[in-house]
Amino acid sequence: CVLCGRTDDCPEKYGEKRTYVEYNLTVHYYCLLMSSGIWQRGEEDEGVDGFLIMDIRKEVNRAAKLKCNICKKKGASIGCVAPKCKRSYHFPCGIQKECIFQFMEDFRSYCWEHKPVQKFPDQESRGTSQCTICLDLVEQLPMYTVLKSPCCKNAWFHRECLQYQALSAGIFFFRCTVCNNKDKFQKEMLRMGIHIPEKDASWELEENAYQDLLQCYQHCDIKRCLCKKGRDYNEPDSKWEIKRCQCCGSRGTHLACSSMKSWEQNWECMECRSIFAKSGNYSKQKKRSLAICEKTDGTTCLLEEPSPKCPRQSPGSQRNFLLQSPKITCQNNLSPCSHLELPPSNRVTMSLSPLMSNRNGSLRKKHLRKQRMEASNILKELKLQVNTKTTRLNINAENIWNSALKGFRQRNFSPTNTIEIKFTNCKNRSKTDTSAASKHRFFQLLMLHLQNSSLFEGSSAKNLSLDFQAVKENLYFEAGKMIAVSLVHGGPSPGFLSKTLFSCLVYGPENVKPALEDVADVDVAQTIKMIKYANSLSSLQSTIHDCYEFLAAAGCLRPITALGDKDMLVNDILIHHVIKRTISPLESFRQGLKTLGVLEKMQMHPDVFSSILCHKPERLSAETICDLFTIHSSSDVNKVEGADFWMGYLQDVESGESVVTLEDILLFATGSYSIPPIGFDPEPMIKFLHIRYPIRNRLLNCLELPITKTYEQFKNKMEFTIRNTLRVERE
Numbered sequence: 001c002v003l004c005g006r007t008d009d010c011p012e013k014y015g016e017k018r019t020y021v022e023y024n025l026t027v028h029y030y031c032l033l034m035s036s037g038i039w040q041r042g043e044e045d046e047g048v049d050g051f052l053i054m055d056i057r058k059e060v061n062r063a064a065k066l067k068c069n070i071c072k073k074k075g076a077s078i079g080c081v082a083p084k085c086k087r088s089y090h091f092p093c094g095i096q097k098e099c100i101f102q103f104m105e106d107f108r109s110y111c112w113e114h115k116p117v118q119k120f121p122d123q124e125s126r127g128t129s130q131c132t133i134c135l136d137l138v139e140q141l142p143m144y145t146v147l148k149s150p151c152c153k154n155a156w157f158h159r160e161c162l163q164y165q166a167l168s169a170g171i172f173f174f175r176c177t178v179c180n181n182k183d184k185f186q187k188e189m190l191r192m193g194i195h196i197p198e199k200d201a202s203w204e205l206e207e208n209a210y211q212d213l214l215q216c217y218q219h220c221d222i223k224r225c226l227c228k229k230g231r232d233y234n235e236p237d238s239k240w241e242i243k244r245c246q247c248c249g250s251r252g253t254h255l256a257c258s259s260m261k262s263w264e265q266n267w268e269c270m271e272c273r274s275i276f277a278k279s280g281n282y283s284k285q286k287k288r289s290l291a292i293c294e295k296t297d298g299t300t301c302l303l304e305e306p307s308p309k310c311p312r313q314s315p316g317s318q319r320n321f322l323l324q325s326p327k328i329t330c331q332n333n334l335s336p337c338s339h340l341e342l343p344p345s346n347r348v349t350m351s352l353s354p355l356m357s358n359r360n361g362s363l364r365k366k367h368l369r370k371q372r373m374e375a376s377n378i379l380k381e382l383k384l385q386v387n388t389k390t391t392r393l394n395i396n397a398e399n400i401w402n403s404a405l406k407g408f409r410q411r412n413f414s415p416t417n418t419i420e421i422k423f424t425n426c427k428n429r430s431k432t433d434t435s436a437a438s439k440h441r442f443f444q445l446l447m448l449h450l451q452n453s454s455l456f457e458g459s460s461a462k463n464l465s466l467d468f469q470a471v472k473e474n475l476y477f478e479a480g481k482m483i484a485v486s487l488v489h490g491g492p493s494p495g496f497l498s499k500t501l502f503s504c505l506v507y508g509p510e511n512v513k514p515a516l517e518d519v520a521d522v523d524v525a526q527t528i529k530m531i532k533y534a535n536s537l538s539s540l541q542s543t544i545h546d547c548y549e550f551l552a553a554a555g556c557l558r559p560i561t562a563l564g565d566k567d568m569l570v571n572d573i574l575i576h577h578v579i580k581r582t583i584s585p586l587e588s589f590r591q592g593l594k595t596l597g598v599l600e601k602m603q604m605h606p607d608v609f610s611s612i613l614c615h616k617p618e619r620l621s622a623e624t625i626c627d628l629f630t631i632h633s634s635s636d637v638n639k640v641e642g643a644d645f646w647m648g649y650l651q652d653v654e655s656g657e658s659v660v661t662l663e664d665i666l667l668f669a670t671g672s673y674s675i676p677p678i679g680f681d682p683e684p685m686i687k688f689l690h691i692r693y694p695i696r697n698r699l700l701n702c703l704e705l706p707i708t709k710t711y712e713q714f715k716n717k718m719e720f721t722i723r724n725t726l727r728v729e730r731e
Contacts, residue, residue: 002060003031003077004090012167014092023053030195031091034101034109035077037062069111070097082114098144100193116191118148129154132177133161136555137580143559150188151181162189166196173201217250218242221269222257223409247272259411270474274591371611372677378601378608379678382488385596391417393442394424400445401453405478408485415485415595436490437671437698443491444673446482451496455479455585457520461498461614463578464585465520476585480592488596493612493677500578502614505590505599506606513571514578524550524577532570537563544569612677620662620674622650628666628675629703630685642688642707645714652715660722668722671698694721 001007001017002025009017015029032038032051038059040050047053063077066088076088080099089111094101100115102108110116120142131138138146138156147162149155155178166174166189174189174196175182186196199205220231220242227233227240234242239256241263251269253260258267391414393407403424407413421438455470456462470476483494503512516532519525527547534540541560544551551557556572558565579586593599602609618624631643652658653665667673670680684701694717695704708714 001026001028001031002056003027003035003063003075004092005073005075006090006092008092012164013095018048020048020053025053025056027056028091030101031077032056033103033107034091035059035063036079036109037077068093070094078109080111080114081108082110085111085114087111087113101195102190102193103195104190115193117142118188118192120148129156131156131158131161133157133165138555139558141558145557147189147192147194149176149178149185151176151184152178155179159192159194162194166194168202170199170201171196173204217244217252219252220254220257221251222253224257224411225254226257227254243267245269245272274587371608374605374608375612375677376679378605379487382596382598382601383678385416386418386488387416389414389417390420392420392422394422395442396424397441397445400442401449404442404446404482405475408478408481415481415488419485419489436701439489440491440670440672440676443486443489447486447492447494450479450482450494453479456496458498458518459520460496461517462496463498463501463518463520464582464589466582466585471584471588474588476588477592480589481595482592484593484595484598487598487612487677490676490678490681492617492674495613495616497613499610499614501586502606502610504579504586505593506603506609509579509583509586512579514574516574518578519574521577524573528570528573531566531573534563534566540566617674620666622647622654622662624675625650625662625665628680628684629669630683632685632687642705642714645708645711646686646705648711649715649718658715659719664722664726668725669696669698669703670701693717696725 001014004014006014006028008014011017014031015033017026017028019026027048029049032048038051038055041055042050042052044050048056059077060075063075065074066076066079067074068076068089069087070089070093073090076090076093078089078091078094078101079085080087089097089099091101094109094111097112098115099112100110102110127140128137129140130136132155136158138158140146140148140156145159147157147159149157155176165177169175171186174186176185190196218232218234220227225231229240233240233254240254242252243255243258243260243263243265245251245268246266247268248271251271253267253269255261255263260267391412393413394403395407396403419439421442423438423442450456451462454465454467455476457465464476467475485491487493498518500512500514500518516525516528519528527543527550530543530547531540534543537560540563544560548557551569551573554573554576556569556576558569558572560566560569590599593602602613626647631646649658650662650665653660653662663673666675669684672680680701682701684703686703686705688707689704691704691706693706696702697704706714706717708717
């Protein structure tokens, strides 16, 4: 450009860049309009829109003598019109320095010191609102990049959004997007430097712009279209007739693809359904009593209350005292009795004192254990929705995600059906590996994959990431759905959600304040630290200058006049990066967690669900395993030395005096690596019998242990059986 000297071709910022080969002349239209020493002396078809070539060359010569007050280079053709102000600058430099150029009347220009500003009442509240053009948040502050509507009290805009809108709408259609006011709105925007071209709207100039509105949508958008003739095939009065969404009309499905029997049935697309769910306009299932369940034959029965556990001994009790005098509770009369008075074939439950925990750790674990018991009861209530109809999922353990995704998306899958897992890549799978063990193994692999997937970010406590491909494929919804199904169907909990993500799910993102620890991106975290720990205003402004592009892209630019302003800036960056940036994945994830009513229960019992979603299961202890298994005595045993050996063996395993671990014992007995939040069904039990080696029945979660004369014999048989059985299974 002969006036500004730049090669930029950006019509939105500098106007149309025009080149006239015959005159050896290139110029930006806005540079020409705003130049102080030139006027349109010709007709519209003369020179450059009425600016004569001779006058343009004179203006170039005049500007060559003036130095720009911003870039310090020659050629500053624009001057501030304020009295006694002698500042001159190029048009692009003026834009960069936030000068105001008025595209009306005399095309006046104001420097950064004398530019007009919008006035706001002192009592008017400051905060954030939504730009009604881009729908992103905008700060309600008197700054160059933000403009307020003169006709609507709460209408705020980004300057850039308004300029794009004005260029597209033109003088005939540019108006307030809230109240539709035209005259007052245009007058204020012209005063504040918005260029409104005298032309028709861009959509009016486009030929056949509304042709699509004359066509009826005919396409099946269901992920698995069943029609062999393609998604666009439409045969009226048949199962291959396309039904459009009754709400938006911009999505469709074949009647057969959505299992609709007739045209009269209503159908909504996924987008509209999610909007209804978000607004709360959906019917909730009636709650069913926890005290009633259905048997497989359709009859009802009362749920059995869990047998009470005996009082625990004090933390100071010694191991030998524990083994010599175990507490026993009889099922019949629920009263304590000694092992000499135990009647045959009675069900007994034993407790083990926590020997290896201090008082503070014991209280914390006790509180966490209480919350997990409450979570178990809540999940059992939700499981009442699950019926006896079975859905089989064929799972490839080496490709767990894709096979799980395929299974969850198959037409006959329903979260309320009983899930049966078949591992297709395990040719020599043990015959004793029951459906419950396979299901727990499947959910464990699935939760592990989710933890390490691109859907989440962070080290241990994870937040949602922003994966555009995953958003497009609706994978965040599927992830939430899988977690909900795992919790209700007896799988493990994820245990890796951060407190911030959990709070967003339960309380809503608008009520959550993220912390620096929630930022997984190293560069972003470093930028936040530099701003947070700046110890002077100059160093703070220097840091902001260095990361200007990042702050602008994040919409976090704000005027910094004091060192204390850094706290608000840090908060803005955290909210943008952790919450606003991932708002779409979060909403999709929330919708998935609504499966089987899990999210509703999370919101009703946040502390309870936080214990299983934000914390990994505590390491197994001898006490935990002892509490887990209920002991049934044999009619041939009048003493419970078998129970003494069992508890002694658990203590040896916990203290490392065994070749197996407590996790190995749990895996051997139940097929599970950990205790699921919902607990085991049926409850694990132990029988002492006159057998040579331990036998496990994973279908009943039952351990049959041998009665031996000495503890060493008992320990050797346990270790030999457990170690070799698990080794064979792993091989």
